[in-house]
Amino acid sequence: MQGSIKSRTELPEMFVLDILSKLLVKSLTRFRCVCKPWSSSFETPYFITKHHQNNLKNNNLNLLLKLCHGDTHDDIHYFSQLSTEKDQNFRVRHNIHLPFFENFVHAPLVQGPCNGILCLVDPVVGHNVALWNPSTREFKILPQSTVQRPPGLEYTSFHCLGFGYDSQADDFKVVIFVSNCFTWENEEGMSIYSHSINQVELYSLKSDSWKEISYPGVHALASTLFNNYVNGFIYWQIFGSDNLILSFDMVSEKFSTSPLPESGRSLEQYYLELLDFNGLLGVIFYPIEGLDKSFDLWVMNGSWTKQFSVESVLGLERPLGFWKNGELFLESSDQELVLFDLSIQELRNLGIHAYQKTMHITTYVESLVPLNGRSEHEECIIRRPDGE
Missing domain, CATH: 2.40.128 (Lipocalin)
Incomplete structure (x- = not known):
């Protein structure tokens, strides 16, 4: 026998991708540079879905804490990414500063996560909205709405942001209630203000555009601490009601109402x-x-x-x-x-x-969902290890 012949067994491609789908986004980012076919596969809907499902199944949770150390324009809100490792549970790994929101004292409000994506909004100037994938470090500033406003407006404000996923259209959507303010003078020449919410606008990530949808005729209150998107629906409390919830179906784009639990708790005290x-x-x-x-x-x-x-x-x-x-x-x-x-x-x-009532915690699983935005580096988003 002149020599032995070493054989190499090739694993089926789908088997390899199933193994890779169990890895962290950080590892997959490195592998993009190793193998071009892998890099292309990581962008397919199959792999993105498989990767997200594996994280959900294994309860691979990540933590972001939004906080501030003061309540002036000089005190900037930022995010701290907390460690979830067993030996370092909840220690700050690094702090993240988002320049897009740095001029707003109470910004940004956080909606989501939804499939690993967060929606951030300035609570005063509601048309300043961005989507953020903290796993892939992609950031997308949403375009300004082109929905026509009624004539004679004094100013416009925005309320009750909602963010969720339309599974039928494979699309992420943002819902905003718009409040239009008008002024006129009475017989004594005094200015009279009329303030009413009378428009609802919907943003589609797939079309990257806004449109007006049917207004449900009620004043809603958004949750400020928790994620109010659940299984294809966004939920809000109806203002002035102790027993009704407003819901929005992400697929049909229709509003409906349902009762709150009979808890025996008065909303004047709770x-x-x-x-x-x-x-x-x-x-x-x-x-x-x-x-x-x-x-x-x-x-x-x-x-x-x-x-x-x-x-x-x-x-x-x-x-x-x-x-x-x-x-x-x-x-x-x-x-x-x-x-x-x-x-x-x-x-x-x-x-x-943190300064009182500025903390907001977000629990999310990693996701490869693309936003067609720009990298954190391009948006001048700064990540610093804790202590720097």
Whole structure:
């Protein structure tokens, strides 16, 4: 025998892609430079969906915390990416500054995540809207709306942002309620203001454009702490109503109403937040006043049922979001980020402080969804390791 012949077994392409779909976006970004066929495959709808489904299945959650250390124009809101590694749980990995929102004291409000994408909006000048994929580090500033306004406007303001996904059209959409203000003079020559919400606008990422849609005829209130997009619907509380929710179907683009749970909580004494709880619509109630806080969570699964009730926890201000195993992030009365373990009723201080009521926590899974925007570097977005 003159020599041995070494054989090499080629793995089927789909098998290789299934393995790659289990990796982090950071690793996939490196592999784009290694193999051009892989790079092309990472952009296909099949791979993007498979990668996102694997992250959901394995509960691979990431954490972004929006916060500010003051309440003036010199105090900039920024995001901190928190570590989810077991040995470094909730330590700040790096801080992220978004220059697009730096001139707005309370900006940006956060909607989402939806398939790993966040929607950011200036709460005063609502036409300043951007989509952000923190995993691929892609950022897209939405174009200004071309929807025609009524004549004689004094000014226009924007309310109740909603962001979600149309699974039928494979499209991400943004909904904004528009408030138009008119002025006129009465017989005494005094200026009279009329302020009413009478337009709703819808943005489509696929067409990269805005259009006007049917106005539901009610004043809605957006959730400011939790994600109000759940399984193809966006939900808002109806202003002035103790028992109704407004919903928007992302596919049909139609509004409808449904009842809130009969919680026995008066909205004069309790805040209400709508949220996504494990893929179901949830409502959390917590007191407006007092240091002795309680929290009730109701979940809609055919009918409203109370998921849990936490009574008399001292030193807490408001809920911020859920973590794995039902743990709840909260802001303490000392403006510290804390984690509450419902199973053992135990609070854990995470050592992160911010100015009162500026903290907003976002839990998301990584996604390769493209935005047809620009890179963070091109938008001058700055990421700095904690401590720099």
